[in-house]
Amino acid sequence: MGKAFRSGIPSAEITPKEAYLNRRQLMTGMGALAAAGAAGPALAKLTTVPSKYSTDMKPNSLEDITHYNNFYEFGLQKTDPAAYAGKLTVDPWSVEIGGLVDKPGTYALDDILKGVTLEERVYRFRCVEAWSMVIPWDGFPLSTLLDRVGVQPGAKYIAFQTVLRPSEMPGQRSGLLDWPYVEGLRMDEAMHPLTILATGLYGEPMPKQNGAPIRLVVPWKYGFKSIKSIVKITAVADQPPTTWNLQAPKEYGFYSNVNPHVDHPRWSQASERRIGGGLFAPRVDTLMFNGYGDEVASLYAGMDLRKDF
Ligand code: MTE
Secondary structure (H helix, E strand, O other), X not given: OOOOXXXXXOOOOOOOHHHHHHHHHHHOOOOOOOOOOOOOHHHHOOOOOOOOOOOOXXXXXXXXXXXXXXXXXXXXXXXXXXXXXXXXXXXXXXXXXXXXXXXXXXXXXXXXXXOOOHHHOEEEEEEEEOOOEEEEEEEEEHHHHHHHHOEOOOOOEEEEEXXXXXXXXXXXXXXXXXXXXXXXXEHHHXXXXXXXXXXXXXXXXXXXXXXXXXXXXXXXXOXXXXXXXXXXXXXXXXXXXXXXXXXOOOOOOOOOEOOOOOOEOOEOOOEEOOOOOOOOOOOEEOOHHHHOHHHHHHHHOOOOOOOOO
């Protein structure tokens, strides 16, 4: 986090029978990926990028994307995640989906991926990540998964949780943050096609320092909303707690939309410098909703975004 750039601050366990049955239902009728684990070459031939939302800006280099990170579970320095994330076990991985959904359960990530059709996948979805880099993500809209598990009408928000594994995540052995890292979205934000669950970038599996094996990407919000290494997704009725809001409520609100008109209490948010451009790269004006206003401004119609920041 810093003034120079956009603020970005900062179970393969026993599967209960019910969850197992739900998993089968999840996969049924979903046009499973032809070959299990067809994440690499098969996808490389496809152009399932939702060009409507993609930017034509040049992506940052893989080196920038993987060596300038925030992942406090591995330390405070931007280079710490690259140095220390190697120990994180990301396979097998499962995600517990619960709360107000029709098919709660603990789903193996492989099964989740098999349930996503090729048409639904976003491949090299080049979006301007809000802190600020251009990253070609691979993944699928969060709405795809939420539709599969059937969100009930009473659910108004989605809560997310990062894995809690202090043995592999040295930062979690410190009191730096209240672990595990948690985040949340309002339901319409969660269902928006720009909101994706990313499982890779540049056509390769997600690097550990970027939140392997599955992380959120919400391009119109500050980087800290995009929670990494997710193990729990819960549909809830009330606005869930979020790590940075708990940590510093005056500085980080629930919505956290990129908004050049609302200063952070300690710095202006009116301009930014793209990461990787070098210290002498010109600063550019920060755009409302990170430039995705046409797509998302309507979600906030009638809200006072100075109050609901
Ligand atoms: N998720 C977890 N679990 N822990 C973190 O510290 N940092 C957030 C977000 N997700 C963070 C996290 C912040 S502050 C930013 S800017 C982005 O991840 C950075 O994502 P990147 O390193 O892939 O660019």
